[in-house]
Amino acid sequence: MSYETILVETIGAVTRITLNRPQALNALNSAVLRELIAAFRAFDADATQRCAILTGSEKAFAAGADIKEMQGQSFADMYGGNFFYGYEAVTATRKPWIAAVSGFALGGGCELAMMADFIIAGDNAKFGQPEIKLAVTPGMGGSQRLTRAIGKAKAMEMCLTGRMMGAVEAEAAGLVARVVPAAELQAEALKSAEAVAAMAPLAAMAAKEMVNAAFETTLAQGINFERRLFHGLFGSADQKEGMAAFVEKRPGVWSGQ
Ligand code: HXC
Numbered sequence: 001m002s003y004e005t006i007l008v009e010t011i012g013a014v015t016r017i018t019l020n021r022p023q024a025l026n027a028l029n030s031a032v033l034r035e036l037i038a039a040f041r042a043f044d045a046d047a048t049q050r051c052a053i054l055t056g057s058e059k060a061f062a063a064g065a066d067i068k069e070m071q072g073q074s075f076a077d078m079y080g081g082n083f084f085y086g087y088e089a090v091t092a093t094r095k096p097w098i099a100a101v102s103g104f105a106l107g108g109g110c111e112l113a114m115m116a117d118f119i120i121a122g123d124n125a126k127f128g129q130p131e132i133k134l135a136v137t138p139g140m141g142g143s144q145r146l147t148r149a150i151g152k153a154k155a156m157e158m159c160l161t162g163r164m165m166g167a168v169e170a171e172a173a174g175l176v177a178r179v180v181p182a183a184e185l186q187a188e189a190l191k192s193a194e195a196v197a198a199m200a201p202l203a204a205m206a207a208k209e210m211v212n213a214a215f216e217t218t219l220a221q222g223i224n225f226e227r228r229l230f231h232g233l234f235g236s237a238d239q240k241e242g243m244a245a246f247v248e249k250r251p252g253v254w255s256g257q
Pocket of ligand 1: 023024025027028063064065066067068083084104106107108109130131134137138139140
């Protein structure tokens with residue numbers, strides 16, 4: 001499939017999706033929405049692909065939802081049309097994916113990065129929910145995911161003042177997994193994605209599912225859910241292979257079964 005607002009490449013078992021509207025700092029409009037959903041669905045359906053990276057340019061991961069597209073919309077357009085509802089589809093991706101963030105990740109851009117399984121940030125990354133300055137609020141999950149990631153104090157401050165948070169603060173606060181020099185971001189993200197892609201795919205999918213369950217369940221339910229998935233992996237050929245490979249002191253070779 002050909003895309004106009006994103007670039008999609010496959011690098012071995014890794015799919016890299018690059019937001020590509022440089023003239024608008026990768027602002028997220030409806031075309032980006034449609035294409036991202038299609039690209040993530042295609043990645044999930046492709047048996048040769050094991051992990052994805054979502055990234056932007058060096059200056060901007062994404063500077064938010066497209067303000068020029070939203071500017072003239074009425075309440076009926078937004079509420080009636082359930083504006084940007086479809087973005088949740090990227091969180092339905094069952095295989096792991098990483099956001100590689102350089103430069104601005106603001107508003108919808110920050111919200112999109114937070115939909116990733118984890119974020120690797122360049123040391124030039126700036127995260128923020130500046131919607132309040134436009135007399136609106138986060139609308140793609142920012143008030144919820146940011147609060148869960150960094151706690152009420154910082155999330156509330158960011159949503160109320162619109163201030164940006166740099167990469168070092170974002171790592172200390174728990175928003176990003178790792179900060180790397182901006183010039184090494186793509187190489188580091190690829191290394192991480194290749195490490196994930198090298199794991200037995202059913203185990204990777206299960207690990208993602210159980211960590212995400214921590215946000216939706218009580219502790220007891222979450223632990224039970226984890227245990228059932230853990231038990232279930234003993235029905236996979238790759239569990240037999242993984243443990244035999246350890247005992248025989250050789251690398252495992254996964255069938256994905
Ligand atoms: C549309 C945008 C844009 C955006 C930047 N551009 N952000 N266009 N929507 N969100 C455009 C500018 O209009 C400009 O185009 C070009 O990109 C370069 O931007 P500049 O402002 O000239 O760059 P700079 O001076 O370096 O400033 C960078 C910036 C600033 C600090 C990131 O662009 C900025 O504040 N952007 C808006 C950030 C924001 O408020 N995001 C939240 C949006 S609301 P032209 O053609 O004019 O030169 C949101 C809601 C989410 O995300 C919920 C959805 C449901």
